[in-house]
Amino acid sequence: MAGRLYLVPAWLSEDAPVESVLPTTVLERIRTLNDFVVEDAKSARRFLTACGHPGPMRDVAMKELNEHTAARDVPDLLEAVRAGRDVGLLSEAGVPAVADPGSLLVAAAHAEGIAVVPLSGPSSIVLALMASGLEGQRFRFLGYLPADASERTKAILELEKRSARERETQVFIETPYRNDALFASLLESCRPGTRIAIAVDLTGPEESVRMQAVEAWRRKPATIGKRPATFLLLA
């Protein structure tokens, strides 16, 4: 009989205890698993150790699934499940299969009739949305905006228009070292009344979530720095 594919959430901040973001029974489940498909093996070992996994880590089987994995190699990652073992899918931060390539493995599991069990944990997208005060009944997550400045401006103008038309909060992320460039583009391109929220270092010691209209941000612009950030916009 096949095992199950557990979707294991990870921490968002390594500076906070896992007990502040993961339920007790999820931690207990993690400690029973000895086969994982992970985005990055090194950070996975650090996370499992923090969860009190009995280890030793060299005996925990870890296969990587990330942007370097070819789609045709994904079904092979289910070998341990087919052999009857429960396997955990683990992202580098937050919940797996959202904003990472893990959904390919989940789709492969469904195609084989393998049971998929999602476990509760922190999602930066949802935590940022909750705390933003922006429209939570309609929202859209669109990953990264273009890195090129003029392309980015074009994308911002389009999503602002769309947000206004559909009354839909737009949620997006950026590589930390580009946070402040993205923020500057937003303040430059958006209408004064458009509301922008920035959630920084969620669940971590320096967590902050701020939301105000573009005109208010312009009066006293903030610096985000190279910290994990989620951006939200409602026009």
Add this chain to the structure above:
Amino acid sequence: MAGRLYLVPAWLSEDAPVESVLPTTVLERIRTLNDFVVEDAKSARRFLTACGHPGPMRDVAMKELNEHTAARDVPDLLEAVRAGRDVGLLSEAGVPAVADPGSLLVAAAHAEGIAVVPLSGPSSIVLALMASGLEGQRFRFLGYLPADASERTKAILELEKRSARERETQVFIETPYRNDALFASLLESCRPGTRIAIAVDLTGPEESVRMQAVEAWRRKPATIGKRPATFLLLA
């Protein structure tokens, strides 16, 4: 000095222990709060009791914020925060301020410079998306589709087109007694290759998540029944 507004996640299923969806430190925080803004007072009392809140419940201040609350009355709900007390915002199920009117209170808090602290917990939208195996790098939550059959069909065709154009998973919900009617509409209206996932009774004892193409669903249609369900579509 003002208190803080804690965004408190609730369970998704009352048939599962709170320890399976809420972190220990979140449970500890909940037990310290004596002022809440809730979507429904009766279910909030049941939830707080399950969390081991020391009570007694009659001494816990509860103000309601739901679809019957006028927008102009929302800032008054922050009175206890202004008086220096920490207040919890609590939805009937899952995380507050997502797919419920709680974001009005969060926006009012930001306008007064009150600290907003989102706590980790189960979101049916995210659990369903993780477990669907559908595109998790771009997705959109759009709440309820129209109840009228022909309007609903029109909406389905539009979101299928949009999903294909943007490679974006569409996530939506339905009132439980209309689940099977919505599912029938989806199978009738969508193209054979469009993939549909249904997540039912998430975190509960009868949890199931299934995903396959419309043509496969048509060969052996499932019955959902009157259980909490989340629908996902990727064309």
